[in-house]
Amino acid sequence: MNKTRTIHKILIANRGEIAIRIIRACQHLGLDFVCVTTKEDTASGHCRLAVEVGGEQALYTISSYYDPNEMFSVADASGATAVHPGYGFFAEDHRFARRASERSRPLVFIGPSWSVIRNLGDKINTKRLARSLNIPTIPGSDRPLYDEIEAEAIAQALFSFQIEQGIHKPVVLVKASAGGGGMGIEEVSDPDKFRSIFRRVRNYAKRQFRDEGVLVEQRIFDFNHLEVQIVAERNGTNVVHFGTRNCSVQSIGRQKRIEVAPGFAPQFVTYAFDAADVLDSIINHSLSMAREVRYDNVGTWEWIVTPNGQPFLLEVNTRIQVENGVSAIISRVPGKEHVDLIAEQIRLGLGDSLGYTQKDVVFEGVGIEYRIIAEEPHNKFAPWVGRIERFQWKEEPWVRVYSHVPTDRPYEIPTEFDPNLALGIVWGETLHQARERGQSFLDNLVLEGRNTRGEPLQSNIAYLHAKTDMLLMF
Numbered sequence: 001m002n003k004t005r006t007i008h009k010i011l012i013a014n015r016g017e018i019a020i021r022i023i024r025a026c027q028h029l030g031l032d033f034v035c036v037t038t039k040e041d042t043a044s045g046h047c048r049l050a051v052e053v054g055g056e057q058a059l060y061t062i063s064s065y066y067d068p069n070e071m072f073s074v075a076d077a078s079g080a081t082a083v084h085p086g087y088g089f090f091a092e093d094h095r096f097a098r099r100a101s102e103r104s105r106p107l108v109f110i111g112p113s114w115s116v117i118r119n120l121g122d123k124i125n126t127k128r129l130a131r132s133l134n135i136p137t138i139p140g141s142d143r144p145l146y147d148e149i150e151a152e153a154i155a156q157a158l159f160s161f162q163i164e165q166g167i168h169k170p171v172v173l174v175k176a177s178a179g180g181g182g183m184g185i186e187e188v189s190d191p192d193k194f195r196s197i198f199r200r201v202r203n204y205a206k207r208q209f210r211d212e213g214v215l216v217e218q219r220i221f222d223f224n225h226l227e228v229q230i231v232a233e234r235n236g237t238n239v240v241h242f243g244t245r246n247c248s249v250q251s252i253g254r255q256k257r258i259e260v261a262p263g264f265a266p267q268f269v270t271y272a273f274d275a276a277d278v279l280d281s282i283i284n285h286s287l288s289m290a291r292e293v294r295y296d297n298v299g300t301w302e303w304i305v306t307p308n309g310q311p312f313l314l315e316v317n318t319r320i321q322v323e324n325g326v327s328a329i330i331s332r333v334p335g336k337e338h339v340d341l342i343a344e345q346i347r348l349g350l351g352d353s354l355g356y357t358q359k360d361v362v363f364e365g366v367g368i369e370y371r372i373i374a375e376e377p378h379n380k381f382a383p384w385v386g387r388i389e390r391f392q393w394k395e396e397p398w399v400r401v402y403s404h405v406p407t408d409r410p411y412e413i414p415t416e417f418d419p420n421l422a423l424g425i426v427w428g429e430t431l432h433q434a435r436e437r438g439q440s441f442l443d444n445l446v447l448e449g450r451n452t453r454g455e456p457l458q459s460n461i462a463y464l465h466a467k468t469d470m471l472l473m474f
Contacts, residue, residue, distance in 0.1 A: 008350055009033065010110070011075045012046075014086030015065060016404040017423060018322075019046035022084050023053060025343040034078040036062050036071070040414045045404035065089050068096050075107055082108035082350060091319035094118035110349035112297040112318045119293060120316040123177045123215055130313045133292060135285045138220065138304070138312045144177050144213025148198050154216045155194050162218060171219035174198055176205035178213060182254030187219060220312065223304040224248045224474060225256075226263040226279075228286040229327045230301060231344055234351050236294025239287055240358045242327045242341065244279050249467045251381040257460065258467055259323040259369040260434075261330050265472050268366075268431040272474075273309025282311050289316075298324075298345040307474050320345055325400065325425045326369035332362045366434040368426045368471065370442065370464050372403075374419035374449075377463040383419045384458040386451030387412050393424070394444035398437055400425045410449075421447070421459075431472065438468050 009032040012022045019035055023046065026033040035050035035058060042061075050059045060078065062070040066089060075083060083100055090096040097114035100107040111117065120126050127142045140158060145151040155172045162170030169189060174197055176184030184204055188194050198214060206212045229242040244263030247256045263282075264275035286301035300321050302314040324341040331339040333356055348354070374384040388411045393401055403422035405411050413419050426441050428434030442465050449457035 008082050008108070009078065009080045010346065011071065011078065011080035011083040011107070012036070012050075012086070013065070013071050013083050013090055014088070015041055015417070016044055016046055017402045017420070018086040018320075019044075020049055020404055021342050021402060022086060022346075023049055025340055025346055027053060028340065028343055029346060031346070033058065034074065034080055035059050036065070036074055038062060038064065038416075040416050043406070043411055044414075045406055048406070068099065072100075072103065072107075076105060080107065082110055084110040084346065084349075085319070087319050087321060092117055092121050092317070094121060108350060110297075110346055111320075112295060112299060116293055116295060117318045120295075120299075120318050121178070123175070123179075123315055124213065126313075126316055129292065130285075130289060133285075133288055135289060136310070136312050138217045138314070140172075140217030141215050144211075145216060146202070146212055146214070148195050148202075151198050151214065151216050152194050155188065156191065158216070158218045159191055167221075171221075173215075173217045173219050174201045175215040175217065176201055176209055176211075176213070177215050178205060178209035178211040182250075184208060185254065220304055220306060222307050222474060224263075225250070225314075226282060226303045226305055226311075227259075227321075227323075228283050228301040228303070229324070229341070230286060230290050230295060230299045231341065231348070231354070232290060232295045232297060232299075233348055233354055234296050236291075236296045238354050238357065239290045239295060240354065240356075240361055241283050241287060242331050242339070242361060243363050244283065245323055245327055246472055247323065249471070251375075251377070253381065255381070256323065257371050257373075258464060258471065259326045260471050261326045261367045262363065263472075265366060265431045269472050271309070272307060275309070278305055278309050278311055282313075285311075285313065297348055298341060322371070322423070323369050325402065325423065326367040329367040329400065329425050329427045330363050330365050332364055334360055365427055365429050366431045368428075368434050368438045368468070370424040370426075370438065371420060371460075372422040372424060372445070372447070372464075373460050374413055374421055374457060375460050376458045377460050381460075384451070385413055385415055385419070386449050386455075386457060388421070388447070388449040388457065390446050390448040391421070392446045393441065396437070396441070398427045399441050435468050435471065439465060442468075 060074045085091040094114045094117040097109040100109045159170045171189045225247045227245045232239040246260045246263040249258035266275040282303045300317040305311045328339040376382045426438045
């Protein structure tokens with residue numbers, strides 16, 4: 001056993017499903033851990049598992065998941081030597097990562113180095129770096145814009161460019177440069193409304209991200225949203241990929257609902273372009289940039305691909321993502337019964353070597369990940385709040401379910417957090433089989449409950465069902 005696994009104790013600075021998976025990864029690696037919860041979140045499955053596995057001392061109650069001082073206090077009180085931020089909260093906060101590593105009692109940050117997070121977390125810097133490497137990016141600004149007159153001039157140029165390209169109703173995007181996950185983005189189709197929308201996004205960016213910087217970009221229509229999963233050692237030298245994902249099924253707020261790996265399936269679907277070549281292209285571009293910045297943990301390069309097969313780099317997410325499991329389910333590495341990218345992230349974060357190279361990573365079959373959410377897709381995906389009374393699914397060898405929702409007792413959905421309930425990840429030998437199994441999984445999923453008015457639970461299961469047959473198509 002590697003020495004790092006015998007001396008480290010991991011503070012899991014997150015909640016819910018991801019906290020549970022980090023606990024399981026720590027168990028697999030032989031690592032101690034400590035979890036946190038808030039009083040509103042004590043019914044979450046991660047709290048029960050933490051106590052069952054680690055005892056009462058493995059769970060601390062804090063007032064907020066967003067308070068770094070509380071996190072560091074728990075680390076000191078529990079004797080933690082490393083911190084895993086999961087996704088969300090502090091996962092892409094370079095200030096938190098830097099503070100963790102430079103405090104008087106330092107913690108290993110399980111993620112990229114804080115300088116890498118800072119550099120790639122800035123969309124402007126990422127776009128400049130990509131362009132310097134001849135990596136295609138979306139037409140538009142490549143530095144933060146604060147002046148609305150300058151921004152309007154760029155927008156006008158993009159409107160004109162689209163008209164020249166035969167686009168009859170051109171649209172530009174106004175985006176908070178420090179944003180992510182679909183936050184801080186608005187569309188502009190009327191040039192006369194550009195200034196007011198620019199001001200609104202700038203003010204939003206200042207409130208949410210403490211950075212008024214704004215990007216103005218061309219709106220790409222009818223695209224597919226693809227991702228490349230990157231994994232790298234601490235020294236930034238051994239960089240490998242774990243394939244591609246397609247995340248094109250999203251809510252109106254650009255929040256993902258279904259992810260599929262690989263990102264295209266040319267052996268099963270006919271495309272108007274060489275899909276295999278596009279996948280190779282975005283993988284090679286992503287690896288090129290990762291090596292250039294000496295990327296040193298798990299991360300995702302996000303792309304959009306137009307209907308004619310033209311890829312554009314969108315951004316880099318310097319963290320583990322919700323959809324890591326769908327990449328893992330199609331990946332095979334010698335000596336591992338199944339790939340766990342969270343365990344790999346922890347190993348690498350603590351200084352282990354990969355123990356394999358790209359030629360050892362092979363891919364088999366097709367994976368589909370469903371995000372089971374209490375929401376109303378027909379009502380602009382509005383969250384549903386209430387009590388879950390029954391939650392169960394049919395166990396199958398080809399499905400993995402990750403959830404913090406108890407299956408043996410009722411669960412009141414906390415209003416303080418997103419109403420994400422579970423991830424269902426299905427594997428099939430072919431796209432057709434994966435779709436059939438996905439439909440079967442959804443058909444056998446039992447999710448029942450009521451709100452305070454006695455109205456039945458609303459979820460996105462029917463929506464996921466309807467979208468399954470069209471996966472990986474334009």
